[in-house]
Amino acid sequence: MRKKYALVGTGSRARMFYEAIAKNYRDNAELVALCDTNQTRMDYTNKVLEDEFHLSRLPTYKAEDFGKMLDDTGAEVVIVTSIDRTHHLYIIAALEAGRDVITEKPMTTDTVKCQQIIDAVKRTGRSVRVTFNYRYAPHNSAVRELISSGAIGEVFSVHFEWLLDTKHGADYFRRWHRDKRNSGGLMVHKSTHHFDLVNFWLESQPETVFGMGDLRFYGRANAEERGLFTPYTRTTGVAAAKDDPFAIDLTASPVQKALYWDAEHEDGYQRDQNVFGDGISIEDTMQVMVRYKNRSVMTYSLNSYAPWEGFNVSFNGSGGRIELMVRETSYINGGGAKEQEGAAEGIQLYHFPLHGTPRVVPVVMGEGGHGGGDNRMLADIFGNSNSGGAYAAGYRDGAMSILTGIAANRSFQTGLPVQVSDLVDL
Numbered sequence: 001m002r003k004k005y006a007l008v009g010t011g012s013r014a015r016m017f018y019e020a021i022a023k024n025y026r027d028n029a030e031l032v033a034l035c036d037t038n039q040t041r042m043d044y045t046n047k048v049l050e051d052e053f054h055l056s057r058l059p060t061y062k063a064e065d066f067g068k069m070l071d072d073t074g075a076e077v078v079i080v081t082s083i084d085r086t087h088h089l090y091i092i093a094a095l096e097a098g099r100d101v102i103t104e105k106p107m108t109t110d111t112v113k114c115q116q117i118i119d120a121v122k123r124t125g126r127s128v129r130v131t132f133n134y135r136y137a138p139h140n141s142a143v144r145e146l147i148s149s150g151a152i153g154e155v156f157s158v159h160f161e162w163l164l165d166t167k168h169g170a171d172y173f174r175r176w177h178r179d180k181r182n183s184g185g186l187m188v189h190k191s192t193h194h195f196d197l198v199n200f201w202l203e204s205q206p207e208t209v210f211g212m213g214d215l216r217f218y219g220r221a222n223a224e225e226r227g228l229f230t231p232y233t234r235t236t237g238v239a240a241a242k243d244d245p246f247a248i249d250l251t252a253s254p255v256q257k258a259l260y261w262d263a264e265h266e267d268g269y270q271r272d273q274n275v276f277g278d279g280i281s282i283e284d285t286m287q288v289m290v291r292y293k294n295r296s297v298m299t300y301s302l303n304s305y306a307p308w309e310g311f312n313v314s315f316n317g318s319g320g321r322i323e324l325m326v327r328e329t330s331y332i333n334g335g336g337a338k339e340q341e342g343a344a345e346g347i348q349l350y351h352f353p354l355h356g357t358p359r360v361v362p363v364v365m366g367e368g369g370h371g372g373g374d375n376r377m378l379a380d381i382f383g384n385s386n387s388g389g390a391y392a393a394g395y396r397d398g399a400m401s402i403l404t405g406i407a408a409n410r411s412f413q414t415g416l417p418v419q420v421s422d423l424v425d426l
Contacts, residue, residue, distance in 0.1 A: 002028060005102075006075035008035040008066065008090045009082030010045045012259060012334030013104055016374060017079050018045065022053035025382035032073040035061045035090075036082075040263035047258075066090060070097050077102060083176055084183045088113035091128060092120045100127040102381065106192040107398030109184035111406055114399050115424045121395050129381070130398035132196045135391040136380070137371030139326060139347045139363045143313075144201050146322055146361065151351055153319030155202060158298040162194055162311040167330040169284075169304030170246050173218040173275040175333075178282055180409075185282040187213065187405035187412075191302055194311075195290075196393065196401035201315075204294040205400050209407035210417040213283035217305040223276035236261065236272045246275045248332065255334045288408045310345075321352040326371065344371040399426060 005021065007014055021029045031049075034042045042060040049055045061069040063086075069075070078094040080087050080103040088108045094101050107130050108114050121128055134140055147155060164172075172190070176182045183189040199205060216222060223229045232238045235247035250261040250272050260271035273279075288300040310327040327346035349361040366372010380389045400420075407418035 002026075002030040004030050004032045004074055004076045005079055006033040006035065006069055006073060006077075007031060007045075007079045007081065008063075009080060009086075009104075010034055010036045010038075010041045010259075011081065012255065014045065014079075014081040015048070016369070016378070017081065017102075018049065019053075020378040020382055022049060022055055024378070028384065029382045031055075031058060032075050033059050033061060033069050035063060035066055035069055037063045038263050038266045038269075040266055041259055044258040044263075066093055067097065070094070070099060075099065080104060084109050084189055085113075085181060088117055091117055095120045095124045095126045095128070098124070098126065100129075102129045102131060103398070105130055105132060105196075105398070106184065106188050106402045106405075107395065108402065109182075109188055109406075111403075111423045114402060114406075117395060118399060118424060118426060128395040128398065130393045130395070130401075131377060131381075132193065132200075132391075132393045132397065132401070133370045133373035133377045134193050134197055135200055135373065135393065136366075136376035137344070137373035138366045139324060139344065139349060139371060140197060140201075140373070141391065142349060142361060142363050143315075143322060143324055146351060147201055147315065147317075148203070151320065151353075152315060152317035152322055153354075155294075155296050155315050155317045157316045158198060158202070158296060158313065160194060160198065160298060160300045160311070160313045162191075162300075162302045163306035163309060164190070164302070164304040165306050165309040165330050166246065167332060168309055169306065170218070170275050171332050172282070172304060173280055173284070174248065174273045175271060176269065178273065178280045180281040183282065184402070184405060185213075185409060186302060186304060187211075187283070187286060187288075187408045188402050191286075191288075191300075191405050191408075192401040194300065194302070195404040196397060198290070198292075198298055198300075199397065199400055200391075202292055202294060202296055204292040204296065206290050206404045206407070206420045207293050208291040208417050208419055209288065209404055209411060211286065211288035211408035211411045213286035213408070213412045215280060215283050216285045218275045218284050219280045220276055220278050228276065230274060230276055232274055233277050234270050234272050235274060241274075248272050253334065259334060283412070286408070286412075288404075288411075290404060318354075320354045320356075323350045323352070324348070328371070343369060347371075396426060399424065 235241040
C-alpha cells in the first residue's frame with residue numbers, strides 16, 4: 001500500500017520531493033495535498049504535476065487550514081519545505097495529529113522552537129526526519145568510511161572551509177534569508193549542512209562553540225564604502241540594474257516567474273531584492289571553532305562572496321591525514337535544473353598515512369544535485385525499504401546541527417564561548 005504524503009510549502013525547494021514521488025516512487029508514495037500561504041504557488045505546483053507528470057490536481061489548503069488538510073486527506077507523513085522560521089509550527093502540529101514528518105533543513109531556527117520540537121517528539125512518539133542530503137553524496141560517505149575504518153586513527157582536529165560564490169552565495173541576500181529572524185542566518189540555514197557532516201564524520205556531538213561573524217561584503221553600508229551603492233531596492237524590470245552582475249530578472253526564468261513574480265500580489269514577497277540594499281541582518285563572513293565530545297576540535301569558515309563554489313576539509317589524526325576538496329556547480333534556487341544544484345564538478349580525496357605512502361582515494365562521481373546526494377537520499381526516503389538507512393537523520397541530528405550554528409550566533413553577539421548543553425534539554 002502506498003504511503004500518503006502532504007506537502008506544506010510550495011516554493012522552489014518543494015520540487016525535489018514532489019517530483020521524486022510523481023516520477024520515480026509512485027508505487028510506494030502518493031502525494032495527497034498541498035499547503036501554503038500563497039494560492040498562486042500551489043496552483044503552479046498543481047500545473048507542473050498535471051503537465052509534466054500527468055497527475056490529477058491535488059486539493060490545496062491555506063496554512064490556517066493545515067489541520068483540516070490532515071483530517072480531509074488522511075495524510076500519514078507531512079513534508080515541510082516552508083520558510084525556516086515556520087518549520088516548527090507544522091512539525092509540531094503534524095506530530096500532535098499523529099503524523100510523522102520529513103522536514104527540510106534546518107529543522108528550525110532557535111532554541112525555543114528546537115525545544116518545542118524535541119518535547120513534541122518525546123510526547124507523541126512520532127518521527128521527525130531531517131533531509132541532510134550531503135550525507136549521501138559518495139565523496140562525503142567515503143570520508144565517513146575512511147574515518148570509521150581507522151585509516152587515520154583517532155581524529156584530533158578538523159579544518160573545514162566552505163565557499164559560496166557570487167551567484168549562489170549572493171542569492172541568500174536577495175531572499176527572505178537576508179532577515180535573520182526568518183533563517184537564523186547562514187550559520188543556521190546553510191551551515192547546518194556542514195555542521196551535520198562533521199557530526200556525521202566524527203560520530204560525535206558539539207560541546208563548546210566560539211565564533212566571530214560580520215557583514216563585510218553585502219549590504220548598503222559596505223557598498224557605499226566601496227563606492228558601489230545602487231539606489232534600487234529590487235532588480236526585476238529596473239533599467240539601472242540591467243548591467244548589475246548581482247541582479248536577477250524574475251521574468252527571465254519561467255519557474256521563478258511563476259513561483260514569485262506572478263505570486264507577489266498575494267503576499268508581497270520580493271524574491272529579487274538588491275544584495276547591496278538595506279534590511280540585511282545576516283553575516284557573510286564567519287569563523288567558528290568547535291570542540292566535540294570526543295575531544296576533536298574543528299576550525300570552520302564560511303564566506304559567501306568567493307570566486308568559486310565548493311569546500312575543502314582536512315582531518316588530522318593519530319595515524320595520518322585525510323584531505324577532501326570538492327568543486328561544485330554554482331546555481332540560483334529555482335533558476336535552472338535541480339540536478340545542477342550543488343552538483344560536483346571536481347573531487348579530490350587523499351589519504352596520507354602517518355608513515356606510509358600517500359594515496360588518492362577513488363570516489364565515484366554522484367549524479368544529480370548536491371554531489372549525487374539528492375537521488376540517494378530520495379531513494380532512501382521513498383524507496384522500497386522506506387525505513388531509513390544508515391545515513392538517515394532524525395530529530396537529534398537536526399538539533400545538534402542547528403545548535404552549533406545557534407551557539408555560533410550567540411558567540412558572535414557576546415564574544416564568549418557557548419556550551420551547547422546549556423541551549424536545550426535533549
